[in-house]
Amino acid sequence: MPTESELDAITLDQLRAVPSEKWSTYPDAIGAFVAEMDFGTAPAVRRALHDAVDTGQLGYLSGPPVARMQEAYTGFAKRRFGWSVDPERVRPVPDVLAAFEATVRHLTPEGSPVVLPTPAYMPFAPFLHDLGREVIPVPFARDGGRSVHDLDAVDAAFARGAGLLVLVNPHNPTGRVFERAELEALSAVVARHGGRVFADEIHAPLVYAGHAHVPYASVSPTTAAHTVTATSASKAWNVPGLKAAQLVLTDDDAAETWQRRCTWTEHLAATPGVLAHAAAYDAGEDWLADVLAYLDGSRRLVADHLAAHLPEVGHTPPEGTYLAWLDLRRYALDRPTAWLREHAGVALADGRHCGAAGDGFVRLTLATPRPVLREILDRVTTALTTERRGA
Template sequence: MPTASELDAITLDQLRASGSVKWTAFGEAIGAFVAEMDFGTAPAVTRAAHEAVDRGLLGYLPDHATADLQRAYTGFAKRRFGWSPDPERVRPVPDVLAAFEAVVRHLTPDGSPVILPTPAYMPFAPLLRDLGREVIEVPLARDGGPLTHDLDGIDAAFAAGARLLVLVNPHNPTGRVFERDELEAVAAVVERHGGRVFADEIHAPLVYAGRAHVPYASVSAVAAGHAVTATSASKAWNIPGLKAAQLILTDDDAAQVWRRAGVWTEHLTSTVGVLAHTAAYDDGEGWLAQVLAYLDGNRRLTAEHLARHAPAVGHTPPEGTYLAWLDLRPLGLDQPARWLREHARVALTDGEDCGRAGAGHVRLTLATPRPVLRTLLSRVTDALGARA
């Protein structure tokens, strides 16, 4: 298992030598715009990938590998979340976005609008528009407490003809982990309109002490009956390039449609990716616990540094994920991510890419060695301080 000192010892030069997009897209800038970790992956996952290559198991996905993944995921979900979906309803897909595209195509009426709470994961809106769908943005609301879903806005969007709500939990980019009563309230609105929910739970294993992930489909029979859930080991075990994820079908109608229409999406799933996911769910929780403890330290460091050196920056430490959502609107920056690349040599995600509600914000990935994070934060706050 990785120790904190081992993770601290990873250097910028080593990260750049990896050749990943996070560390090559913007030259010498510190990469913090891609939701990837800089800590490698669990030894069990690495072994599974090497064994697949050594065995020559590089062809199309065999049924026995799918069955093993179904067993591994449902066991993990039971241990981690107290949730027991039907293993046969856990379907292999190449990634969450591919699952989302298939759900929109096959499980919603042609041309129907889609409700997107914002700020949102960046690719959702452009993908929907490419599919010819109207995107109804419903900004998350804050009524004297944490950000949560605007139930009246969602209700109005369904009344206007939308048939699908995108629900991301834990939330990207804000880091909220929604509580059971919040999810129950959403489910009541969706059910009143006969709508459907696409629950993106890719960050589900990445939740900090004091919070617990509640799968949307687990809150009630009502929620299960209108939900399709997408998840993956790609964020928690840092393997997005292996191209595997899971779509969990708790809705009987959706499961019936998927048996006919989902075969082409499943066909794109990587065999090595499925084997790696199986190993992560079976044998990767010890590694994940160590990394999650390290990430907890990183989120605390970020909050402390910003409070001390840039108090004008709005920031609430994430309850889950390894993403920090920074409100730079008080500083009056135009295109803040671009400004910080130019003046701080730090590459972040511009909040406007997350929808209109994200304007003036940036998303920062915390999953990096702590000495690198300190350098990153110092560059940001020094640049902001020099501007003031």
Template sequence: MTATSHRFDALTAEHMRAGGSWKWSTPGESHGRGLIGAFVAEMDFPVADAVADAVRRAADASQLGYLPDDWAADMADACSAFWGERFGWAPDPAWVRPVPDVLTAFTATVRHFTRPGSAVVLPTPAYMPFLTVPGMLDRELVQVPMPRSDGRLVLDLDAIDRAFADGAGLLVLTNPHNPTGRVFDDAELAALTEVVARHGARVFADEIHAPLTFGGARHRPYAASSSVAAGHTVTATSASKAWNTPGLKCGQVILSNAADAEHWAATGYLAEHGTATPGVLATTAAYRDARGWLDEVLAYLDGNRALLAGADLPGLDVTVPDGTYLAWLDGRGLALDEPPSAFLQREAGVVLTDGAACGEAGRGGMRLNLAMSRPVLTEALTRIRTALRA
């Protein structure tokens, strides 16, 4: 390797296909080449030593039983301390509760913190399961497309206001935003709080990508933005995105007022019960002992963002993310008779998330995962450019 190369650069597509991850498991090839997985939101990078060591210690010590209270409390302390240092808000560790993942937290929030039968409001394009889970819970979903303002996607506060006026009870706020990479600012959060409070509604704040921001963008926990927001918010997060541990099944619910904490204590048992013990131990290690690894990954991802920003992708409107490692590619200008993601999988051999799966507002778009080695990302972008020029 050259003096300027990074250890992540050695991760080849062949290595990733052999590794067994879902992201690289799509069968087939394109023009005699293997497919490049760029759709599932997980990173290709090897986990931090502290995280791997925690998993090994758990296995060596047979710490694979049900989760004891003291390990959950230790994780809550580590999470609170990390959030305090990184985002200026250290929630009460007693109000940080273990769950397997954000979707479990979302399901529990809908069931236990909203009016029976009330609709769920979702700005779109959105993380795909948020479009399907409400229906599984017998809730109507109200999609609110995000308009563009000054070149960036924003919340449509008027449409959200109308949805609440019509009886909806919960807004899903994903920040940093998946799939567009937006990081909402203080003014946007304050304006949203006004609308939610006016209707006595609730917010489910999905902040799983909180540590993953770049440049001048900074994550602002919605519940910490005001006492009013704290009173109507259930926050969910996890180390799974920032430290690449989704298979360890450990997330956190963060309550931000005493009434919600008391209600969770009475209703949250089932949501907490499936949390994996090795995941809790690994998450504690990530928050405490793997911050240097996170900073290294952020710097590498920032380089991948720059690579995307400089790429020549004719016909695509590219949104380089301010947060997350997910970029949004608008392919409506290509005027294809098929989804752009299907075209690029066939002609370029790059597997992207079809924007239609992110809601009607996403139709014609694609989600691109940038969290791969730079040589592989270079190859993916080269293939896309070649297919678009053909």
């Protein structure tokens, strides 16, 4: 299992030696814009991948790997979240966006708008536009410094004819982990309008002490009946390039429609990825626990540094995920990510790509060695402090 000193010892040169999107897109900057970790993956996952190569499991996806993944995920969901799921209802998909596309196309009324709470994970809005769907953005409200769903606005969006709500929990980019009472209140609005929820729970294993992930479909029979849940090991075990994820179908009608119209999506999942997911869920929790403890220290490092050196940056430590959502509006930067790349040599994600509610914000991926994270924070601090003095 990785120790803190081992994770600290990973260097920028080592990270840049791997031609990933995160480290090759901006070669003159420190990459912190892609939601990937810089810690490799669990030994069990590596063994599963080597075994897949050694035994020739590189063909089209077949029944036995799917069954292994289904049993592994349902066991993990029961241990981790207390959620009992029929293994047959856990379907392989290549990634969450593929599951989202199939859900929109086949499990919602044709042409119906989609409710998208904002700020939102960047691809959702443009993806919906490409599918010919109207997006109804619903900015989060604020309650005691936390982002919460604006239930009146969600209600109004469904009243306009929306058929689907996108629920990202834990939330990307804000890091919120929505509580059971919040989910119950949201479900009452959805049920009142006969709507459906696409629950993106890809960050579900990445939740910090004091918070607990509650699968939306597990809240009640009502939520189970109007939800499709997409999840994956790709974030928690750092394997997004393996092209595998899970769609959990807790509604009989959705499961029947999926069987008739959507199984082609399953064929896009990669056999090695499905095997790696089974290994992660079955034997990767000890590795995850160590990494999550390290991430907890890193999110506290970000919060302490900002409080001490950049108090004008708005920030609420994430309750889950490894993403820090930073409010730079007081600096009045026209294009904050471009400015920070130029003046700090740090590449962050632009909040404007998360919708109008993200204008003036940036997203920092903190899942990097702490010496690198400190370098990021120091560079940003120097640049913003110099800008403030020159203003």
